[in-house]
Amino acid sequence: MNEIEGMAEAFKDAKVVYLTTYKDGEERSRPMTNLNDNPYGMMYFPTYRDTRKVEDIERDSNVLLTFPGSKEGKYYEIKGRAEFEDERIAAEKWTWWWLYWHPSQKKRFWFTGGVHPDRVIINVHPESARVVER
Secondary structure (H helix, E strand, O other), X not given: OOOOOOHHXXXXXOOEEEEEEEEOOEXXXXXXEOOOOOOOOOEEEEEEOOOHXXXXXXXXXXXXXXXXXXXXXXXXXXXXXXXXXXXXXXXXXXXXXXXXXXXXHOOOOOOOOOOOOOEEEEXXXXXXXXXXXX
């Protein structure tokens, strides 16, 4: 995938990106917490197994990530393929995502470790990217 000017910086600044999945040709988008730094490598997104996005990815692994550029009217799109992380690695990464949203709980935090069937990590492998200007 060719590098696009400004995309890496915009991606690092984007604390939330939109993940689009597909069901029967229909696009379904939702915001996702972005803990990733590199839009050119594999990215991961923690979530719960019982969600529409997981159902969609199980049927169609094509996904689209969208996030804003540095100028008004400019945004980036990354097309890729999604897969689910190994349960053991998902358990590790999922804990830190939860703490990102609840940082005040870090000192008092009790979090059941280990594998939980209701938690999953979506890995996205980027295939192509483009800048869109409106």
